[in-house]
Amino acid sequence: MADPIVVAEGLHKSFGDTHALRGLDLSVPRGTVCGVLGPNGAGKTTAVRILATLSDPDAGHARIAGYDVVREAGKVRARIGLAGQSAAVDEKLTGRGNLRMFGRLSHLSRREAHRRADELLDRFGLMDAADRQVAGYSGGMRRRLDLITCLILRPEVLFLDEPTTGLDPRSRGEIWDSVRELVADGTTVLLTTQYLDEADQLADDIAVIDHGQVVATGTPDELKATIGDRLDVVVEDPAALRPAATVLNALTGTDPTMTGADRLSVALPGGGLRLADIVRELDRAEVAAADVRLRRPTLDEVFLRLTDRKESVR
Amino acid sequence: MITSTPPLAHRLRWTFADGLTLVGRELGRLRQEPGELIGALVFPAIMVVLFGYVFGSAIQVPDGGDYREYLMPGLFAMVTFSAVMGVMTRVATDASRGVMDRFRSMPMARLAVPFGQTGADLLTGLLMLAIMVGAGLLVGWQPHRGLIPTAQAFLLMIVLRYALSWVGVYVGLAVKNDQVADTMVPLFLPFTMLSNAFVPTGGMPGWLRFLADWNPVSALTAVSRELFGNPGAPSGNVAWPLAHPVAAVLLWSAALLVIFVPLSLRAYMRRGR
Numbered sequence: 071m072a073d074p075i076v077v078a079e080g081l082h083k084s085f086g087d088t089h090a091l092r093g094l095d096l097s098v099p100r101g102t103v104c105g106v107l108g109p110n111g112a113g114k115t116t117a118v119r120i121l122a123t124l125s126d127p128d129a130g131h132a133r134i135a136g137y138d139v140v141r142e143a144g145k146v147r148a149r150i151g152l153a154g155q156s157a158a159v160d161e162k163l164t165g166r167g168n169l170r171m172f173g174r175l176s177h178l179s180r181r182e183a184h185r186r187a188d189e190l191l192d193r194f195g196l197m198d199a200a201d202r203q204v205a206g207y208s209g210g211m212r213r214r215l216d217l218i219t220c221l222i223l224r225p226e227v228l229f230l231d232e233p234t235t236g237l238d239p240r241s242r243g244e245i246w247d248s249v250r251e252l253v254a255d256g257t258t259v260l261l262t263t264q265y266l267d268e269a270d271q272l273a274d275d276i277a278v279i280d281h282g283q284v285v286a287t288g289t290p291d292e293l294k295a296t297i298g299d300r301l302d303v304v305v306e307d308p309a310a311l312r313p314a315a316t317v318l319n320a321l322t323g324t325d326p327t328m329t330g331a332d333r334l335s336v337a338l339p340g341g342g343l344r345l346a347d348i349v350r351e352l353d354r355a356e357v358a359a360a361d362v363r364l365r366r367p368t369l370d371e372v373f374l375r376l377t378d379r380k381e382s383v384r
Numbered sequence: 385m386i387t388s389t390p391p392l393a394h395r396l397r398w399t400f401a402d403g404l405t406l407v408g409r410e411l412g413r414l415r416q417e418p419g420e421l422i423g424a425l426v427f428p429a430i431m432v433v434l435f436g437y438v439f440g441s442a443i444q445v446p447d448g449g450d451y452r453e454y455l456m457p458g459l460f461a462m463v464t465f466s467a468v469m470g471v472m473t474r475v476a477t478d479a480s481r482g483v484m485d486r487f488r489s490m491p492m493a494r495l496a497v498p499f500g501q502t503g504a505d506l507l508t509g510l511l512m513l514a515i516m517v518g519a520g521l522l523v524g525w526q527p528h529r530g531l532i533p534t535a536q537a538f539l540l541m542i543v544l545r546y547a548l549s550w551v552g553v554y555v556g557l558a559v560k561n562d563q564v565a566d567t568m569v570p571l572f573l574p575f576t577m578l579s580n581a582f583v584p585t586g587g588m589p590g591w592l593r594f595l596a597d598w599n600p601v602s603a604l605t606a607v608s609r610e611l612f613g614n615p616g617a618p619s620g621n622v623a624w625p626l627a628h629p630v631a632a633v634l635l636w637s638a639a640l641l642v643i644f645v646p647l648s649l650r651a652y653m654r655r656g657r
Contacts, residue, residue, distance in 0.1 A: 119485075122489045123488070123489060124485055124488055124489055144491060147489060147490055147491040148491040150489065151489075152485070152486065152489040154482045154485055154486075155482070156481055156482045157481070157482075158481055158482030158483045158485060158486040159481075159483065160409065160413070160483060161481075162412075162413040162416055162417055162420075163409065163412050163413060163416060164412075164416065167409075167412045167416075171405060171406075171408070171409050171412070172486070172490070174402075174405040174408075175402055175405055175406075175487070175490055175492045175496075176490060176491065176492070177398065177401075177491070177492070203416050203417075219486070223491075
């Protein structure tokens with residue numbers, strides 16, 4: 071495994087009485103995508119702001135490519151890109167004007183700043199809109215411009231804080247494609263998101279944070295494995311839901327949840343329970359099942375279990 | 385704090401270069417939206433018409449003289465003071481849209497941002513002043529005392545404008561929100577009108593007259609009237625800032641810079657820390 075390029079150890083940060091981070095540890099290997107998942111208020115943005123040198127931790131420390139984010143902030147800034155929750159571009163300028171300005175502010179020569187702006191506009195499909203004012207861009211185009219503004223200096227680490235929040239599915243897909251391209255180039259990406267499918271699509275590793283701490287880490291598959299497979303049962307007659315629930319409870323030891331007017335879902339305990347046994351028990355209770363299926367849990371289910379939230383995060 | 389500090393000369397050079405880039409940003413914005421400059425001038429233009437021709441027809445200038453000649457120095461001062469609102473709005477917009485955070489997360493010179501913002505305002509300020517001079521000449525205003533005093537008057541306006549733009553930086557960083565900044569813009573009107581810009585302060589009730597006499601808008605207006613040779617230059621027993629308007633404008637500028645440059649720099653460096 072490659073050396074971690076992003077390391078955070080025991081980060082604490084409070085705003086008044088609010089403890090945004092309480093000992094956050096994080097490690098992201100070079101060239102991978104780390105998805106940071108967490109409900110609103112879990113501390114995702116605070117963590118990103120500290121890693122991107124915008125905010126100092128109260129305790130703990132963090133290093134990017136070996137440089138301390140507080141003491142060597144200048145060296146860190148030369149190696150990172152940050153795309154925050156809003157499109158941080160000048161709406162009054164054109165897309166090309168923005169890229170040229172940020173290129174100059176990144177200390178590229180005028181010629182190099184112009185060349186790089188055109189290169190990025192072309193590569194990420196914004197050339198047609200290059201000379202239009204950003205105020206007239208769609209939400210997706212703005213986010214894409216925001217994203218490529220981070221790429222002017224070819225950062226080693228890219229922080230994306232909820233890059234697709236508020237975008238339509240097509241624009242989200244376009245942002246995802248852009249992120250995949252960057253990763254193919256070897257950029258390390260740290261991505262916070264509330265959309266679990268986004269993490270599932272993009273992330274090599276996931277860190278679930280809640281109340282300012284990492285509560286679980288692993289690949290999406292590993293995280294799904296930690297809570298075991300799920301069993302879905304669809305009954306033919308909704309009246310049979312109650313006896314079916316009783317059977318499932320007896321088999322698994324947990325109360326199934328209703329996932330529809332005629333269906334139940336329950337987490338299976340690790341091993342020992344076969345589909346045939348379940349079908350037989352349902353038969354014995356005279357429950358007519360239209361469908362009985364074992365499946366991997368979705369990341370949503372993992373997330374809800376880990377963060378102990380009753381409501382869905384979407 | 386930073387372990388490997390680049391040499392000072394190197395840092396100064398980049399502060400200057402990055403500041404210039406941000407001034408260039410203002411040019412880019414103006415090219416995209418020249419209407420914005422016009423928009424900022426609509427209000428003084430309305431004042432030219434409203435006061436120059438409507439109210440002015442009934443206002444008696446002390447010592448006689450043409451009211452529009454009396455009015456234009458006040459409007460120059462008004463345009464000068466619009467620097468506070470303009471810079472405040474731009475800084476607050478950058479702060480709320482995340483542009484300020486992007487600047488902070490980039491390896492650029494830190495001080496370049498507030499210096500670039502105030503430098504950019506100087507550029508728009510000069511353009512606005514030029515347009516106002518054109519409008520003034522159109523309605524019959526002109527400087528009467530020759531080149532040097534005229535140049536001095538404009539120079540003092542620019543000095544005070546630059547100092548005022550730092551007030552805008554500080555307030556913009558303090559509110560951090562462009563909508564809050566927008567709600568503060570209307571305060572501009574009573575502030576500039578509570579002065580000698582439109583009418584002499586002599587007829588105001590004592591407490592109001594005190595405020596108006598010490599309002600920096602009045603000092604700047606008095607400077608222009610004196611140096612342009614326009615009517616309404618104060619005489620007799622008047623408040624100190626009106627009797628010594630050049631010194632008053634310089635003192636105001638120095639005081640604003642001494643207070644607001646450090647405050648703004650601190651606010652810019654510390655935000656989110």
